[in-house]
Amino acid sequence: MLTAGRVASLGALVIMIIVYAWLLTRARKGKVPRIRKMAGFDAIEEAVGRATEMGKPVFFTPGVSGFDHADSPQTIAGLTVLRHLSKLTAKYKAPLIAAVSKATVLPVAEETVRQGYLEAGAPEAFKPSMIRYLSDEQFAWAGGCIGIMHREGVAANIMIGNFMGESLLLAEAGYQAGAIQVAGTANRSQIQFFVTVADYCLIGEEIFAAGAYLFQDPVQLAGLGAQDVAKWVAIGAIVGGIILKVLGMPVILDLLKM
Amino acid sequence: MGPLVAVVLTLLIYSFLYKENKLYRFAEYSFVGVSAGYWLMVAIDNLRSVALGPILRGNYSYVIPLVLGVAVFARLSKGYSWLARWPVAIVVGTGTALALRGFVDAMFIGQIRATIAAPMDYNNILIAVMTVCTLFFFMFTIEHKGPVGILAKAGRYSLMFYFGVLFGNHIMTRMALLTSRFIEIQNFILKALGLS
Amino acid sequence: MAKEDMWGKLGRIDPRILYVLLVIILIIPLIAPIGLPIPITSETRKIYDAVEKLPPGSVVVCAMDTSGAAWGENGPQAKAILRHLFQKPLKIVVVSFEADGPMLGQRALLEVPKGEKKYGVDYVNLGFVAGGETGRAAFGRDVQKLISKDFLGNPLEKLPIMEKVRNAEDFALFFTFTSLISAVEMYVRQLYAPYKTKVVAGIIGLGVPAVVPYYNAGQLFSILSGSLGAGEYELLSKMPGEGVRLSDALSLSTLLVVVLIVVGNAAFFGDKLRGKEEKR
Amino acid sequence: MSVLTRREIAVFMTAFAGIAVIADYFLKVPVLNTAVADLLRWGVILASFLLLWGTISMLRVHVEVVRKKTPNQWHYSTWLIFLMAVFVAVSLVGGLAGSQSRWMYDNIYVACSSTYYSVLGFYMISASYRAIRARTKEATLLLVVAVIIMLMNAPIGGAIWQGIPALGKWIVDVPNTGASRGYIIGLAIGAVILGIRTLIGRERGYLS
Numbered sequence: 001m002l003t004a005g006r007v008a009s010l011g012a013l014v015i016m017i018i019v020y021a022w023l024l025t026r027a028r029k030g031k032v033p034r035i036r037k038m039a040g041f042d043a044i045e046e047a048v049g050r051a052t053e054m055g056k057p058v059f060f061t062p063g064v065s066g067f068d069h070a071d072s073p074q075t076i077a078g079l080t081v082l083r084h085l086s087k088l089t090a091k092y093k094a095p096l097i098a099a100v101s102k103a104t105v106l107p108v109a110e111e112t113v114r115q116g117y118l119e120a121g122a123p124e125a126f127k128p129s130m131i132r133y134l135s136d137e138q139f140a141w142a143g144g145c146i147g148i149m150h151r152e153g154v155a156a157n158i159m160i161g162n163f164m165g166e167s168l169l170l171a172e173a174g175y176q177a178g179a180i181q182v183a184g185t186a187n188r189s190q191i192q193f194f195v196t197v198a199d200y201c202l203i204g205e206e207i208f209a210a211g212a213y214l215f216q217d218p219v220q221l222a223g224l225g226a227q228d229v230a231k232w233v234a235i236g237a238i239v240g241g242i243i244l245k246v247l248g249m250p251v252i253l254d255l256l257k258m
Numbered sequence: 259m260g261p262l263v264a265v266v267l268t269l270l271i272y273s274f275l276y277k278e279n280k281l282y283r284f285a286e287y288s289f290v291g292v293s294a295g296y297w298l299m300v301a302i303d304n305l306r307s308v309a310l311g312p313i314l315r316g317n318y319s320y321v322i323p324l325v326l327g328v329a330v331f332a333r334l335s336k337g338y339s340w341l342a343r344w345p346v347a348i349v350v351g352t353g354t355a356l357a358l359r360g361f362v363d364a365m366f367i368g369q370i371r372a373t374i375a376a377p378m379d380y381n382n383i384l385i386a387v388m389t390v391c392t393l394f395f396f397m398f399t400i401e402h403k404g405p406v407g408i409l410a411k412a413g414r415y416s417l418m419f420y421f422g423v424l425f426g427n428h429i430m431t432r433m434a435l436l437t438s439r440f441i442e443i444q445n446f447i448l449k450a451l452g453l454s
Numbered sequence: 455m456a457k458e459d460m461w462g463k464l465g466r467i468d469p470r471i472l473y474v475l476l477v478i479i480l481i482i483p484l485i486a487p488i489g490l491p492i493p494i495t496s497e498t499r500k501i502y503d504a505v506e507k508l509p510p511g512s513v514v515v516c517a518m519d520t521s522g523a524a525w526g527e528n529g530p531q532a533k534a535i536l537r538h539l540f541q542k543p544l545k546i547v548v549v550s551f552e553a554d555g556p557m558l559g560q561r562a563l564l565e566v567p568k569g570e571k572k573y574g575v576d577y578v579n580l581g582f583v584a585g586g587e588t589g590r591a592a593f594g595r596d597v598q599k600l601i602s603k604d605f606l607g608n609p610l611e612k613l614p615i616m617e618k619v620r621n622a623e624d625f626a627l628f629f630t631f632t633s634l635i636s637a638v639e640m641y642v643r644q645l646y647a648p649y650k651t652k653v654v655a656g657i658i659g660l661g662v663p664a665v666v667p668y669y670n671a672g673q674l675f676s677i678l679s680g681s682l683g684a685g686e687y688e689l690l691s692k693m694p695g696e697g698v699r700l701s702d703a704l705s706l707s708t709l710l711v712v713v714l715i716v717v718g719n720a721a722f723f724g725d726k727l728r729g730k731e732e733k734r
Numbered sequence: 735m736s737v738l739t740r741r742e743i744a745v746f747m748t749a750f751a752g753i754a755v756i757a758d759y760f761l762k763v764p765v766l767n768t769a770v771a772d773l774l775r776w777g778v779i780l781a782s783f784l785l786l787w788g789t790i791s792m793l794r795v796h797v798e799v800v801r802k803k804t805p806n807q808w809h810y811s812t813w814l815i816f817l818m819a820v821f822v823a824v825s826l827v828g829g830l831a832g833s834q835s836r837w838m839y840d841n842i843y844v845a846c847s848s849t850y851y852s853v854l855g856f857y858m859i860s861a862s863y864r865a866i867r868a869r870t871k872e873a874t875l876l877l878v879v880a881v882i883i884m885l886m887n888a889p890i891g892g893a894i895w896q897g898i899p900a901l902g903k904w905i906v907d908v909p910n911t912g913a914s915r916g917y918i919i920g921l922a923i924g925a926v927i928l929g930i931r932t933l934i935g936r937e938r939g940y941l942s
Contacts, residue, residue, distance in 0.1 A: 311602020360643025392916025422879025
């Protein structure tokens with residue numbers, strides 16, 4: 001009944017489901033995995049501090065995508081960072097400018113920042129004008145962001161989300177404005193520009209750890225835990241498989257071919 | 259006439275390089291307008307092929323997705339907007355599951371298997387080592403210290419090779435796309451001058 | 455002192471000067487081609503040899519998953535491959551799973567010489583299939599149950615070619631011309647994994663590094679890399695076209711980028727060094 | 735009726751469709767396999783309705799702009815709607831593959847969109863000069879690799895130093911494959927966990 005050649009995949013899927021379910025139940029009891037230090041996220045506080053010292057604004061954008069594509073997890077990761085960032089700007093009294101590129105993201109971003117200021121105990125410091133909707137069009141939005149960075153002379157530029165053709169433009173503008181830059185994206189054909197231009201970079205999957213890292217969200221921590229177990233399995237299979245194969249016992253390889 | 263329109267619009271867009279202006283936006287909205295009309299028609303055309311065709315051939319079960327599909331427009335009404343969730347639910351369910359089963363097979367098991375199955379020469383061992391190190395870099399629930407730290411660091415450096423290649427190829431693509439526009443303009447000029 | 459000013463000036467150059475420089479560099483080889491040699495990669499040669507060796511009557515699918523934006527690279531690729539396919543006794547199916555595809559597929563079909571080949575008998579444009587990954591999976595499973603007409607509106611029953619095109623098992627070779635890494639991965643998941651279809655990724659240059667592991671693992675039959683790949687293929691099939699024409703300008707402009715990165719970094723480190731000296 | 739309006743119904747539909755599609759891949763059960771083949775075709779039909787919806791909601795945004803006469807914007811939106819209508823009319827009369835619609839598509843849409851993105855080529859030039867810096871050891875490595883790859887891609891590279899093409903190819907085939915493979919395996923794991931979360935109804939963003 002099982003399709004030949006796909007048994008190993010089925011096994012892997014079942015293992016992942018069981019591990020994830022187990023970690024989720026543990027998380028419900030308050031037992032969550034610990035997360036490693038991530039310099040990119042820590043740098044946000046440093047950036048805000050610098051902006052406060054200089055009395056210049058912090059610029060933020062969650063990328064070009066909205067919620068209706070496969071890229072929406074990246075937008076959500078960006079907004080998670082925005083919530084953390086707005087708490088910090090409220091705490092340090094640094095001016096914040098968040099520019100969104102999709103009309104659908106605007107209300108969510110507004111609510112996020114309002115919430116951030118409320119949690120930091122400074123709801124009166126929140127102004128809706130902190131969040132700017134520039135345009136749904138890719139380059140009109142990017143052009144708007146560049147304009148803001150130049151005009152306002154931003155001290156920090158934080159970009160987390162999905163970035164496409166405009167990634168290098170934005171990073172260049174931040175660099176020209178002399179801002180400290182923290183940038184991250186899971187877009188596989190743009191990340192290299194952030195690595196070469198930004199001061200701190202969050203690479204690929206790292207941005208999806210935002211909720212777990214910044215807010216210790218138990219469901220997300222359980223998800224990361226499950227992913228790491230799968231990575232250990234992959235590492236074990238590769239290392240063990242190669243060693244056994246060299247020793248003339250290709251057991252793991254045969255298993256994977258099932 | 260056609261190539262003239264194309265070249266004029268091309269130049270209008272390039273005027274943006276000097277500075278943002280109204281002509282550029284005119285060109286931008288022109289293409290968004292045509293593409294919107296095109297997408298509308300292509301969606302309808304697709305429906306004729308995949309939904310109406312089978313029904314006309316006598317396969318009446320396709321009436322069900324057709325009705326469910328129309329429910330997408332229930333979002334326009336306040337009272338029935340919940341109906342619009344159903345088609346989305348099915349699209350997301352099938353799409354997610356298709357991707358998921360393929361991810362496990364082709365990209366998890368498939369890639370691990372390929373790493374082990376490769377003949378063990380220096381290059382393939384290096385590939386295996388870099389794969390493992392990159393996986394260590396993407397570990398989140400273990401502190402990057404000690405041996406894990408060294409492996410993760412090596413993973414980060416491995417990724418730089420990948421990003422470097424991305425960088426180089428990205429530049430190539432951008433330059434090719436730009437050059438192909440120039441070729442189109444050149445073709446137009448040659449034709450106008452009667453040289454081709 | 456004079457040296458410092460130079461570094462400072464280099465760092466603050468107006469980008470529009472650089473734009474003009476680029477335009478000049480691109481125009482020169484278009485007017486006076488240099489004819490730099492194009493080395494043929496093993497990946498491109500593998501595609502060419504495979505097409506040459508296909509038994510007569512084999513079905514080759516060309517999936518146009520491209521867009522207007524990427525046509526500058528995907529166009530030369532698709533045309534180079536189609537030109538060669540039309541010279542062979544093969545059945546050619548054009549289809550697309552991205553909305554912009556069918557029109558561009560039609561354009562490519564109109565632009566290449568078709569020899570003796572007849573529409574509906576030897577080649578067909580099946581138009582667009584929605585659904586992304588779902589559309590691709592359904593196409594591989596059963597073409598005729600999914601689609602009922604071609605892009606021109608003809609019912610499939612009236613097209614003799616379709617007798618040979620039932621499902622993925624009939625595809626001798628499957629090309630995708632795309633800018634999307636994800637599109638290539640969808641074929642690896644929905645055509646290679648279940649049916650072991652020979653998928654060739656005709657992808658724009660920037661997507662290549664991300665799909666190389668699939669080629670290395672045998673999940674992709676081969677990769678045609680950007681306009682460079684198109685140029686190589688044109689040379690192999692002895693029909694030089696856009697790909698070859700692009701190559702000189704590509705060479706020079708890429709070189710310009712290299713030079714600018716080196717000079718820019720020299721200015722940066724020169725500046726840094728100067729800063730350090732001043733602090734002392 | 736009130737039961738039907740509940741979000742759980744949709745979550746159940748997602749889970750049901752999803753589990754059927756997954757089971758289809760791993761189990762050889764003819765009834766199931768045929769049913770899922772049909773389900774996939776249903777999915778294609780529903781997806782084209784979503785595409786239709788996407789276009790119509792975009793049209794609504796522009797109609798709203800024109801109705802409100804939003805400054806600096808409504809002229810453009812009017813032009814957009816006009817061109818959209820012309821395209822629809824032309825392709826209703828002459829067919830989507832007809833020569834008039836192809837004319838508009840090739841000379842307006844393809845010409846503009848390809849130019850629009852080709853502008854990035856110019857920006858690459860200025861950014862490579864003004865912002866791309868070997869500020870860390872990692873970035874230095876990245877840039878060295880990038881330069882080798884660029885010289886490999888440009889046929890001129892081989893003329894500068896004969897070893898460049900071979901070195902570039904080795905980088906693409908070996909280190910690039912290794913790192914990219916690790917990235918892909920990690921990506922696949924992330925996608926699987928997200929997929930499971932979606933199918934068990936813990937990720938409901940799509941059901942807004």
